[in-house]
Amino acid sequence: MSRQQASATGLIPKTVLHGGARLFVASYRIRQSELGRVWRCGFHALLWLHGGQATLVCDGERFEVQSPSLICLSPGQVYRWSAADDATHATLLGFEADIFTAGRAQGGLLDVQLLHDLPLFRPEGTTVVTVDENADVLHRLFMLCRQRYMQLSEPHGSGSWRVLPRHHESVLLAYLHVMLAEAATLSPAQEPPRPAPGTDLRLSRLFRLHAEQRVLERLPVADYAELLHVTPDHLTRAVRRATGQTPSAWLQEQLLTEARRRLALTDQPVEQVAATLNFASASQFSRWVRVHTGQTPRQLRQQGRGNSTVSSGN
Template sequence: MTVMHDGARLFVASYLVQKTELDRVWRCGFHALLWLNGGQAALQCDGEHFDVHPPSLICLSPGQVYRWSAADKAARATLIGFEADLFTAGRAQSGLLDVQLLHDLPLFQPEGGAILAADKNAGNLDSLFIMCRQRYQQLSERQGSKSWRVLPSEHESVLLAYLHVILVEAASLAPVQEQPRPAPSTDLRLSRLFRLHAGQRVVERLPVAYYAELLHVTPDHLTRAVRRSTGQTPSVWLQKQLLIEARRRLILTDQPVERVAEALNFGSASQFSQWVRVHTGQSPRQLRQQGRGKSTVLSGN
């Protein structure tokens, strides 16, 4: 699983896909923007296959499993990874991102994940990713003999400024809505912040009260806001996300059912199996067999 190191909340990396990343399986522990400008590549994400034609921007959400399955020699990707709390924690601090401005970005949708064709503003995005990478190299620090670099917190605001503009450019790539959408309400904003945080920690099976405290509201307030915005309660949403995660682990990895149950914080494999059957009408093994009929099995990360 790819995660942030040493307390970092944002990082930038650039690599030749064919040389370093081909067929390596990654599991996102953060939100990520992947910029491909030049070359051709193919990406598998949660079992689906995508042919990626440059210039393209790929949005990935926490928990998603992906790998580059093909690429030519010219395919280079630049990755910006960032934590959700950049959008919420310490909102009084300067330099933090404006969540409302970015609501329409596919990255913020409940299902997560999108590949956006970027022809109309490829030049802007390419320049922004290059500048972001350069500034990260200048401001980040190598951790001793380790291979990764960490951005000190005092330099976060500089990279956040670049990320902000990149996300605004990305939001403009989304298809135009046929009907104008109303301005996001307080309920909608709170609901999206809940899903943003809970999506990163769904396997911990934390109670709704935990997220309510994190967002400085009561559990009842959060429940009402999420229900009014999505038509379902936070508890139901959490259960659905946990089921998505169970499907990922059963279908996309070779982990035994017992290990999947443990990873998802169930008390036993039998408890997990009963839960899966209640929600799908199938046993975990049946779900795995059915899903593998249409998906590529990845390694057991």
């Protein structure tokens, strides 16, 4: 894993994969140097906390995490560790979504349905689950996955980063497949999904995958429809049938989440946040925030920096 420096427009550095990698495994202690540093997740991540305890803050939610626990992070989410004891140990399996979404001709090995049918990765919230009876199974899977990664990956450059060659991806993806299926049995009970045609579900998932990565561009629904080779009306109907929500409403929610992240986790002036989110002016941004939240950007910033604790649990 590589950590990209903050850009002039972003201020929140992003964790990304380099060297052509699409999947990696890392094991580390959450040391003092990690505490308080804010990062934007650039990939999907399964994080297994198997030692000690720690405090995780992700998109305004605060989690007191006890080991053993499973944490699921989605691309775009902003997080930081605010506390950890000396025994806190984590193993992280990170992977790019195109492993799932690309066709086999482009190198995709698993279908998007596997990832998005599981109630684990939620761009609108973080999944943190304390594990009881399945802890030994998940721990063995993470340790085996880490061992195989070290055997099959290759050193990259002069640093500690390693790259998994494409022809070895299938081995690690087999572990990932099993880990996702095991993890799905741990997630909190949720309402049954809304019935919808399979094509609607798939199109809705693909729309959300693209939109999560491009929220700052504030693209209209028509641009996503063109990207997915359908008409805007077709995309709107499919997403509404699959989720009960229109694409434009979902894009507004994602933009509001990004606004909350930047107000709570950076010291950017409101004018700079507005510019980064592609608003014409700070006053336009303030009006938009008030319409959607009933609060001013300043009030959102104060609220985001004074969140109550959210404890992990089954």
